[in-house]
Amino acid sequence: xxxxxxxxxxxxxxxxxxxxxxxxxxxxxxxxxxxxxxxxxxxxxxxxxxxxxxxxxxxxxxxxxxxxxxxxxxxxxxxxxxxxxxxxxxxxxxxxxxxxxxxxxxxxxxxxxxxxxxxxxxxxxxxxxxxxxxxxxxxxxxxxxxxxxxxxxxxxxxxxxxxxxxxxxxxxxxxxxxxxxxxxxxxxxxxxxxxxxxxxxxxxxxxxxxxxxxxxxxxxxxxxxxxxxxxxxxxxxxxxxxxxxxxxxxxxxxxxxxxxxxxxxxxxxxxxxxxxxxxxxxxxxxxxxxxxxxxxxxxxxxxxxxxxxxxxxxxxxxxxxxxxxxxxxxxxxxxxxxxxxxxxxxxxxxxxxxxxxxxxxxxxxxxxxxxxxxxxxxxxxxxxxxxxxxxxxxxxxxxxxxxxxxxxxxxxxxxxxxxxxxxxxxxxxxxxxxxxxxxxxxxxxxxxxxxxxxxxxxxxxxxxxxxxxxxxxxxxxxxxxxxxxxxxxxxxxxxxxxxxxxxxxxxxxxxxxxxxxxxxxxxxxxxxxxxxxxxxxxxxxxxxxxxxxxxxxxxxxxxxxxxxxxxxxxxxxxxxxxxxxxxxxxxxxxxxxxxxxxxxxxxxxxxxxxxxxxxxxxxxxxxxxxxxxxxxxxxxxxxxxxxxxxxxxx
Amino acid sequence: xxxxxxxxxxxxxxxxxxxxxxxxxxxxxxxxxxxxxxxxxxxxxxxxxxxxxxxxxxxxxxxxxxxxxxxxxxxxxxxxxxxxxxxxxxxxxxxxxxxxxxxxxxxxxxxxxxxxxxxxxxxxxxxxxxxxxxxxxxxxxxxxxxxxxxxxxxxxxxxxxxxxxxxxxxxxxxxxxxxxxxxxxxxxxxxxxxxxxxxxxxxxxxxxxxxxxxxxxxxxxxxxxxxxxxxxxxxxxxxxxxxxxxxxxxxxxxxxxx
Ligand SMILES: Cc1cc2nc3c(=O)[nH]c(=O)nc-3n(C[C@H](O)[C@H](O)[C@H](O)COP(=O)(O)OP(=O)(O)OC[C@H]3O[C@@H](n4cnc5c(N)ncnc54)[C@H](O)[C@@H]3O)c2cc1C
Ligand code: SF4
Ligand code: SF4
Ligand code: FES
Numbered sequence: 001x002x003x004x005x006x007x008x009x010x011x012x013x014x015x016x017x018x019x020x021x022x023x024x025x026x027x028x029x030x031x032x033x034x035x036x037x038x039x040x041x042x043x044x045x046x047x048x049x050x051x052x053x054x055x056x057x058x059x060x061x062x063x064x065x066x067x068x069x070x071x072x073x074x075x076x077x078x079x080x081x082x083x084x085x086x087x088x089x090x091x092x093x094x095x096x097x098x099x100x101x102x103x104x105x106x107x108x109x110x111x112x113x114x115x116x117x118x119x120x121x122x123x124x125x126x127x128x129x130x131x132x133x134x135x136x137x138x139x140x141x142x143x144x145x146x147x148x149x150x151x152x153x154x155x156x157x158x159x160x161x162x163x164x165x166x167x168x169x170x171x172x173x174x175x176x177x178x179x180x181x182x183x184x185x186x187x188x189x190x191x192x193x194x195x196x197x198x199x200x201x202x203x204x205x206x207x208x209x210x211x212x213x214x215x216x217x218x219x220x221x222x223x224x225x226x227x228x229x230x231x232x233x234x235x236x237x238x239x240x241x242x243x244x245x246x247x248x249x250x251x252x253x254x255x256x257x258x259x260x261x262x263x264x265x266x267x268x269x270x271x272x273x274x275x276x277x278x279x280x281x282x283x284x285x286x287x288x289x290x291x292x293x294x295x296x297x298x299x300x301x302x303x304x305x306x307x308x309x310x311x312x313x314x315x316x317x318x319x320x321x322x323x324x325x326x327x328x329x330x331x332x333x334x335x336x337x338x339x340x341x342x343x344x345x346x347x348x349x350x351x352x353x354x355x356x357x358x359x360x361x362x363x364x365x366x367x368x369x370x371x372x373x374x375x376x377x378x379x380x381x382x383x384x385x386x387x388x389x390x391x392x393x394x395x396x397x398x399x400x401x402x403x404x405x406x407x408x409x410x411x412x413x414x415x416x417x418x419x420x421x422x423x424x425x426x427x428x429x430x431x432x433x434x435x436x437x438x439x440x441x442x443x444x445x446x447x448x449x450x451x452x453x454x455x456x457x458x459x460x461x462x463x464x465x466x467x468x469x470x471x472x473x474x475x476x477x478x479x480x481x482x483x484x485x486x487x488x489x490x491x492x493x494x495x496x497x498x499x500x501x502x503x504x505x506x507x508x509x510x511x512x513x514x515x516x517x518x519x520x521x522x523x524x525x526x527x528x529x530x531x532x533x534x535x536x537x538x539x540x541x542x543x544x545x546x547x548x549x550x551x552x553x554x555x556x557x558x559x560x561x562x563x564x565x566x567x568x569x570x571x572x573x574x575x576x577x578x579x580x581x582x583x584x585x586x587x588x589x590x591x592x593x594x595x596x597x598x599x600x601x602x603x604x605x606x607x608x609x610x611x612x613x614x615x616x617x618x619x620x621x622x623x624x625x626x627x628x629x630x631x632x633x634x635x636x637x638x639x640x641x642x643x644x645x646x647x648x649x650x
Numbered sequence: 651x652x653x654x655x656x657x658x659x660x661x662x663x664x665x666x667x668x669x670x671x672x673x674x675x676x677x678x679x680x681x682x683x684x685x686x687x688x689x690x691x692x693x694x695x696x697x698x699x700x701x702x703x704x705x706x707x708x709x710x711x712x713x714x715x716x717x718x719x720x721x722x723x724x725x726x727x728x729x730x731x732x733x734x735x736x737x738x739x740x741x742x743x744x745x746x747x748x749x750x751x752x753x754x755x756x757x758x759x760x761x762x763x764x765x766x767x768x769x770x771x772x773x774x775x776x777x778x779x780x781x782x783x784x785x786x787x788x789x790x791x792x793x794x795x796x797x798x799x800x801x802x803x804x805x806x807x808x809x810x811x812x813x814x815x816x817x818x819x820x821x822x823x824x825x826x827x828x829x830x831x832x833x834x835x836x837x838x839x840x841x842x843x844x845x846x847x848x849x850x851x852x853x854x855x856x857x858x859x860x861x862x863x864x865x866x867x868x869x870x871x872x873x874x875x876x877x878x879x880x881x882x883x884x885x886x887x888x889x890x891x892x893x894x895x896x897x898x899x900x901x902x903x904x905x906x907x908x
Contacts, residue, residue: 040701040703040709040711041701041711041755042759043797044703044704044709044710044711044797046703046704048703048704048708048709048796049704049706049708049709095777096776096777099776099777099779100776102776102779103770103776103779104768104770105767105768105770105830105833105836107781107786107789107790107793107833109783109786109790110781110782110783110785110786112782113780114780114781114782115780132790132793135708135794137708138708138793138794138796139793142793142795146767146768147767149762149763149767150767150768152763153763153766153767156763162763193748193749193752222703222704222705222709223702223703224703255680256679256680256681257678257679257680257681258678258680258681258682258685259680259682259705259706262705262706263706363708366707367706367707370707370725370727371680371682371725371727372680494692494696495696496691496692496696497692500692538696538697539696539697540696540697541697543664543699543748543749544699544748544749544750544752545697545699546691546696546697546698546699546700547691547696547697548697
């Protein structure tokens, strides 16, 4: 059918955020010819928005910190559902990954003795987050971008071509992972600027596409977060893990409406900001759950003393893990003690002098001033929960970041599942990107190298797959026709309208507090949207056409939303980023259960537009028992709160 | 809450040409220009091309010109205009149009590649870097750059002078040279690379006549001209005419960097 341009690489990295860029650096340094492909311009991926910091137990501020403490905090935060080996590798390797950034030119904020400064964050026992003011993500992405450029400069010196070994295809989108039998063989892509299709042939593909927040109405996430990588992996035959766990960050802006959802960084609380309700009360003291009772201050005085003297006082409950704080805010608002625009108050103005606020939280100062006419040095902010991060993701092998079931497919960053269990601690994402981005790149390169010997053995993409992918991508241009079995003459659906309906449904029905009947309603709504999305039509032509791009993204958002809704309906307990009103308690029996989402129709044809059955099957699997020496890092009294009897005495 | 209908003129077209198109569109409390562009996409012009990403002033994607002034669409509130005013949105003028509000900013990526990267000091392993906050303050200011390229767009050296683009890196990348030059541990000198000299000889610092237009449009409030370009110029001048100053500055820097 179509003649499509094809290029051959050893490793293709989908995504140029922290995970993708770190993977590309590792792959290229391991000798693989590496291509990076991303939807926006190079250097503008979602990682750029990260504010607070990178968690790494360097012990620069409190020498009591080490990887074991970080590991413990991570498991507590994730309510012990974490893929423990990932949490272990993450805690062990994060410091090296941060220090390495300095050798590539990063400039973190400093301690008095010239080391990298570290700040407090929710759920972290010690000050642990390396940061640059509140623009840490920008520093991370710029450093990695500049490292990529420096590798290209080396290649230029040697070969006369900047892109001979490492090339960034910016403003291009992958719509299908291509295969040769069960193995990965490449990626089908379109260039946003021209609308032209092309294929990158490669035996290894690293998926590093980030999250899914754009399926929700109120979110801190950017347009890129349409769950593409999750969907690409599913369609390629790889399962997704524990998709019910979606993090609602407790503090997003609530007003004005057009900025609702934009993040207010946790550093505001880490540096001393407090939460109050309309009665002026610091309500978080009422919401300390049993599992955390011994670890948090019981009075405002103690909490306040902790900032100066953390060794003899316990931290204030504003710094509980995010799921706890988000639920508390939700309850306060529901009980009628909210702020005028339906949030609660977050105040730094009475806690620090104005110039300290401006220095420590410059972008927050700027953001509120510019977008809401609020001077945070003089008045409190209004904040409420916003969809922020997905803990669920592609199921991977801990050490290699290889996706389960599809040789040649790797995943790292937010798109990968397991690392954070049921809830991610702040700062643990940026470190995750670096640790597992590197591992994914390395193993992807090794996988490719194993196939490039004299015997060849590189997988091949057949034309039929390319044609099918092209036809799928072109469908929105011919969507005027009636759907099969439908009466003639119905106009095509507007993709923007479909997207808005999807966001509303997910927000209202599979949001922060979940109920069985609502999730069932959500699945029905998703089925309806899926049928209508087949008829999503676009005007104009293929050149930089956002309507068309959105029509294509809808497939991914619908698939991923169905995973979230189905898994959330199945898990009849509350844990981390999954709260069931009808099953409010954490159930130790569920700790041993992973929920895997798979495509119902493994041929990937998406034929299953049947409204009732949907496209996703759920499979239960038992989690791997935590290694005894890691369990020994915890007190028995703590473990009994999380683990089932049999696990304790095994 | 109050809404009203605003009048917009948006440039539509592509490499082949185009022109301003009139729209009447609803505006609500607290909205920014990007919200209005999105509303146009959703209701009147589904294929209207615009770049954006974070919608929070952090990524520098949504650069365009509003009433002729280079700005971020997502950080320009509608309340800065009167209700009667017609708001004109056009693509960045210094770069070739791709479609509607989207331009080809490849020039900037080419220039970025021409600035040699950070040179790590030989003797320090990862984890051994020690720098005081004071030492890093200056370079950190420049690293706040979100690469929106508004400064590149506004600088008269290239704004209407395509012919200068080969020789001139533009304020953003001259600032990058300054940033590396002021990095307390950059070992370029030791590797035989003289950053200040390259600013002058290879990146076209001489074209800049310190008009400060770049500083005025920078959404991050970076003092590009005062803190990056002028010091770079001064040092380039020192270097050219006074070898002793040059020597002195080298020695001074090395002792503070240790
Ligand atoms: C406002 C905000 C603040 C945050 N602050 C922190 C913090 O302080 N500390 C912390 O640890 N975490 C923080 N997080 C979370 C963290 O920033 C993200 O989880 C992380 O950056 C994700 O990185 P990534 O590399 O996985 O993906 P991203 O950086 O999102 O990159 C995804 C990449 O994939 C590309 N892509 C997606 N789909 C496709 C496709 N189909 N084809 C081609 N390319 C594609 C995109 O273009 C992009 O380049 C924050 C998140 C937000 C929203
Ligand atoms: S100060 Fe120099 S770089 Fe900045 S706009 Fe003026 S001429 Fe251009
Ligand atoms: S220096 Fe300022 S104006 Fe120039 S690209 Fe950076 S942020 Fe934009
Ligand atoms: S969209 Fe990111 S700066 Fe405007």
